[in-house]
Structures are given as structure tokens and as C-alpha cells.
Amino acid sequence: MLFEIFNISEVTVFLPIKERRINNKNIKMFTLVGIFMFGITVGTIQCQTYENVLNLRTTLLTSYNADMLPLDDQSGSLNINLTMVVFKMPEVDHVRGAITMGIMVTQEWYDERLTWTPADHNGTMGISIKSEDVWTPPLTVSNPVTFTMLDTSWMQVMIMADGKTSYTVGGIIEFSCSFYMKFWPFDKQSCSLELFPYGYPMNRVTFSVPGTVVDTGIYTENGEWFLDEDSFEYEINSIFGMSRVVYSFKMARLSSFYILTVIVPINGIGALTCLVFLLPSESGERVSYAITIMLSLAVFLTITAQELPKDGEPIPIICLYILFNLVVCIAGLLFVILNLKIYFRTEKVPMAKFYKSIVRFSKGKWRRRKVQDETRDREKSVAKSKTRINSRTVFVSNSEDPDPNLHENIEWKEVSEAIDKLLFYGMVVATYIPSIIILIYTAAASDYVTTES
Structure with missing residues (x-):
């Protein structure tokens, strides 16, 4: 065109x-x-050329020593303002007690050795210099998993004409945290990130946190943990005689994954424990069935133990819950074995009244037998009071037993089936009621626990 x-x-x-x-x-x-x-x-x-900035840099660094505190009065103290940005929390390892977090920390201070008049340098208001050429705070994490210093030689330091210096450092760091696992997987944790100027005592370098404690505007959510972005607080104290800033925050575990993969299966396996008493004794599978359930619970206990810290204090309630189900399952296995022995007992073995009472109780005849016993005792009492001949008491004896169940024929198989029936209902109560109570308590009682650094 x-x-x-x-x-x-x-x-x-x-x-x-x-x-x-x-x-x-x-x-x-x-x-x-x-x-x-x-x-x-x-x-x-503003007519700023390469030569203008180069000359300014040469002038500033001619008599400048990056190893010395940037104060004209070397007996004074330098105050540094910290502004932290959290942009991600990719990993929380509660077994090791470590948190991986992506942060950026902007440090601002006044460098009294790096000032100039803009008019003398063609209106240059600011200059950027490599951090290795000027003094920068040796910002260090005081609760790291491994020693971590937030400083790199290739990063740039922005310096203004009045000496105001801005230096942003950061990266993916890993720091330690004491996890309180009593209410796992409904636990809530309070952790802290601690920063201090390595090698500078409090009378030389101090910290302050102006404005917003932590900026979470670009934070990316973690899939397992909910970070309460409004919970960030700070405290300035000392460690080893050096100024320290402690950023504390709160986070809660998103327990949906563990509910589906741990709690629901454990409840399902616990429910299967009750069904062992509904299997016919002739099937020959009752013992193997109970052992399979017991081994399944043992596997879940092992898997859960791998997800928990090894300090053992405090013991998570969910571990006690799994252990309780395991004990109930073992008790069910013992009852099954003992009941099978009763089931296959020969009829030559005499049967005690206790076993007959179990059968009557399981069939709902216990109350009727009790009423019949009370009626028979009243009839005997009336007969004794009315029969007297020549000052001698004559007792009227009934040739017929008013209780037709007294001589009823009960077999050992019936006793075994009655015991199975009672144990089934007993296991249902022992399995579900404690489970509901423990799970509701674990979810409701979980709260943030602050641990001392």
C-alpha cells in the first residue's frame, strides 16, 4: 500500500x-x-544519559565501603522497615515439622553515605546498584530447617537522592513449626516465621514493621491447608542479642481428603466387625473373617502413623479411635472362638441355669419367667397361712410345676445362637456410639494452639 x-x-x-x-x-x-x-x-x-548515571555511580562508590554500617555516626543505630509479601505456600510437612513458603521482603533504610544533589547530576533522582557493591542487611531466618539467608549478590538495590534505600529479597524458604496434632485431621496450627539481621546486635540494627503486616494480595491457595490471611501478626523482640521480627499466622487443615480416605473406611470396617456374629457357625469362615477385619484396621493404624510426627506428644485422638476399634475387633475374634466351642459342645455336657437364662433372655421370655416366679411364691405363701391342723402346719405341695419352661429342652446350639444375637447388638453399640462421640469431639474441640518459640 x-x-x-x-x-x-x-x-x-x-x-x-x-x-x-x-x-x-x-x-x-x-x-x-x-x-x-x-x-x-x-x-x-529528563536528559539523563548513560554517562550521567555512570558518573553518579562512580562518585557514590569512590569512598564507599560495603562492609561498614551506612551511618556517618558509627556509634548510632540503623532502623530498617520491613514489608513482607506472601505469594504461595507449596508444602506443609507436619511429619518433619517444616513449612515451605514463598515470600518477598522489602527492606527500606536511609544510607547516609549515598546521597547527592539531583541538580549536580543532570536531574538524576535515583540509581540502581548491585547489592554486592553497597551495604545491605544480612536478613536471616532464625527458625529454619536449614540455614537460610535472604540475600543474593546479583539483586539490585534502589537508592534515591536523599539516601532512601530499598532492597527486595525473597524466594522459596523452608522454616520449622511445632505442629499440635491432637485433633488430626481436623487440626488447626499456629506457626511463625522469624527474621533477624545476622551479626548485628540490637544497638546497631533494629527492625520495624510499618503499615500492613503482610501483603497476601497475590497469594495462591494451598490444596490441603487454608491460610487465614487476616491472622498475620508481628512481634519485635531479641534473639542472641539481635533484633528479631516474628511473623505469626494461623492455618487450618482441609480435612475432606482424610475424611474420605481414612475416617469413612475405618467406620465401614468397624461396622463389618458386628456382622461376624451373623455368619452361620457351620460356614467355617467366622474366624478368618474376624482376622481379616483386624488386619485391615492394623493397616489403617500403620498408614495413619506415617502421617503423624514421631514425637508422640500429644497422641492424636484419631489414633486412639483406630486402636479402640482394633481392640473391639480382637475382642470380637475371641468371642467368636469361644462361642464356636459352645456351639459344637455335645449334649452330654450338663447345662447350667445361666445358659438357659441367656436363651430365654434372647427370646424375650425373661420377663415372663420372672412374673411366673413371683406368682408361684405368692401362692405358696397363701397356702402356708391357711393350712393348720392341731397346731401343726401342713404345707400344701403342688404336684405340677407352674413354670412350663423349667424342664424345657434347650440345646447348646441354641445357647450359641442366643450369645451371637446378644453380642451382635453389643458390638453395634460398642462400635457406633464411641465413634460418633469421638469424631464429633475431634471436629468441634479443634482450635488454634499457640506454642512458644
């Missing part, structure tokens, strides 16, 4: 030949735009 060039108030405009017809309104618009862009460009450049 061919173009025709128009120069309008020092603004060059390229227009196609086919669009030569430009009215006065368009010409005025192009003129105003050109003047506006020219003004912005001139105001931004």
Missing part, C-alpha cells in the same frame, strides 16, 4: 493515498496527540 507523508506541527503522520481527504477536525486531533506524546517523552527522559 502506498503512503503519503504529512508533517503536522512536528508530528509525522503516515496515511494511505486512498485516504488523502482529511478534514480540519482530524488535523487538529493529530496535532493535540502529537504535542501530548512529546510532552510525556520529554518529562520522562
Whole structure:
């Protein structure tokens, strides 16, 4: 496409030949735009050249020593303002007691050795210098998993004409935290990140936190933990005679995954323990069935132990819950074995009244037998009081037993089946009621526990 060039108030405009017809309104618009862009460009450049900045850098660093505190009075103290940004928390390892977090920390202070008059350097208001060439705070994590210093030689330090210096450091760091696992997997944790200037005592370097404690505007959510972004607090104290800033925060575990993969299966396996008493004794599978359930609970106990810290204090309630189900399962296995011995007992073995009472109780005849015993005792008492001959008491004896169940024929198999029935209901109560109570208590009682650093 061919173009025709128009120069309008020092603004060059390229227009196609086919669009030569430009009215006065368009010409005025192009003129105003050109003047506006020219003004912005001139105001931004301010005639600062490479030589201007290079000369300023040379002047500033000529007698500058990066190893010395940037104060004219070396007996004074330097105050540093800290502003922290948290942008991610990729991993929380509660077994090792470690948190991996991505942070950026902006440090601001006044370097009294790096000041100049902008007019003497062609209006230069600021300069950027490598951190290895000027003094920077040796910011260090005081509760790290491994020694961590937030400082790199290639990063830039922004310095203004009045000496105000800004230095941003950061990265993915790993620091320690004491996890309180009593209410796992419904636990809530309170942790802290501690920073201090390595090698500088409190009378030389101090910290302060102005404005917002922590900026979480660009934070990326963690899939397992909910970080309460409004819970960040700070405290300035000392460690080893050096100023320290402690950023404390709260986070809660998202327990949906563990509910589906641990708690629900454990409850299901616990429910299967009750069904062992409904299997027929002739099947020959009752013992193997109970052992399989017991081994399944043992596997879940092992898996859960791998997810917990090894300090053992305090013991998570969920571990006690699994252990309780395991004990109930072992008790069920013992009852099954003992009951099978009763089931296959020969009829030559005499049967005690206790076993007959179990059968009557399981069939609902216990109450009727009790009423019959009370009726028979009243009839005997009336007969004794009315029968007296020649001052001698004659007792009336009934040749017929009023209780037809006294001589009923009960077999050992019936006793075994009655015991199975009672144990089934007993196991249902022993399995579900404690489970409901423990799970409700674990979820409701969980709260943030602050541990001392």
C-alpha cells in the first residue's frame, strides 16, 4: 500500500493515498496527540544519559565501603522497615515439622553515605546498584530447617537522592513449626516465621514493621491447608542479642481428603466387625473373617502413623479411635472362638441355669419367667397361712410345676445362637456410639494452639 507523508506541527503522520481527504477536525486531533506524546517523552527522559548515571555511580562508590554500617555516626543505630509479601505456600510437612513458603521482603533504610544533589547530576533522582557493591542487611531466618539467608549478590538495590534505600529479597524458604496434632485431621496450627539481621546486635540494627503486616494480595491457595490471611501478626523482640521480627499466622487443615480416605473406611470396617456374629457357625469362615477385619484396621493404624510426627506428644485422638476399634475387633475374634466351642459342645455336657437364662433372655421370655416366679411364691405363701391342723402346719405341695419352661429342652446350639444375637447388638453399640462421640469431639474441640518459640 502506498503512503503519503504529512508533517503536522512536528508530528509525522503516515496515511494511505486512498485516504488523502482529511478534514480540519482530524488535523487538529493529530496535532493535540502529537504535542501530548512529546510532552510525556520529554518529562520522562529528563536528559539523563548513560554517562550521567555512570558518573553518579562512580562518585557514590569512590569512598564507599560495603562492609561498614551506612551511618556517618558509627556509634548510632540503623532502623530498617520491613514489608513482607506472601505469594504461595507449596508444602506443609507436619511429619518433619517444616513449612515451605514463598515470600518477598522489602527492606527500606536511609544510607547516609549515598546521597547527592539531583541538580549536580543532570536531574538524576535515583540509581540502581548491585547489592554486592553497597551495604545491605544480612536478613536471616532464625527458625529454619536449614540455614537460610535472604540475600543474593546479583539483586539490585534502589537508592534515591536523599539516601532512601530499598532492597527486595525473597524466594522459596523452608522454616520449622511445632505442629499440635491432637485433633488430626481436623487440626488447626499456629506457626511463625522469624527474621533477624545476622551479626548485628540490637544497638546497631533494629527492625520495624510499618503499615500492613503482610501483603497476601497475590497469594495462591494451598490444596490441603487454608491460610487465614487476616491472622498475620508481628512481634519485635531479641534473639542472641539481635533484633528479631516474628511473623505469626494461623492455618487450618482441609480435612475432606482424610475424611474420605481414612475416617469413612475405618467406620465401614468397624461396622463389618458386628456382622461376624451373623455368619452361620457351620460356614467355617467366622474366624478368618474376624482376622481379616483386624488386619485391615492394623493397616489403617500403620498408614495413619506415617502421617503423624514421631514425637508422640500429644497422641492424636484419631489414633486412639483406630486402636479402640482394633481392640473391639480382637475382642470380637475371641468371642467368636469361644462361642464356636459352645456351639459344637455335645449334649452330654450338663447345662447350667445361666445358659438357659441367656436363651430365654434372647427370646424375650425373661420377663415372663420372672412374673411366673413371683406368682408361684405368692401362692405358696397363701397356702402356708391357711393350712393348720392341731397346731401343726401342713404345707400344701403342688404336684405340677407352674413354670412350663423349667424342664424345657434347650440345646447348646441354641445357647450359641442366643450369645451371637446378644453380642451382635453389643458390638453395634460398642462400635457406633464411641465413634460418633469421638469424631464429633475431634471436629468441634479443634482450635488454634499457640506454642512458644
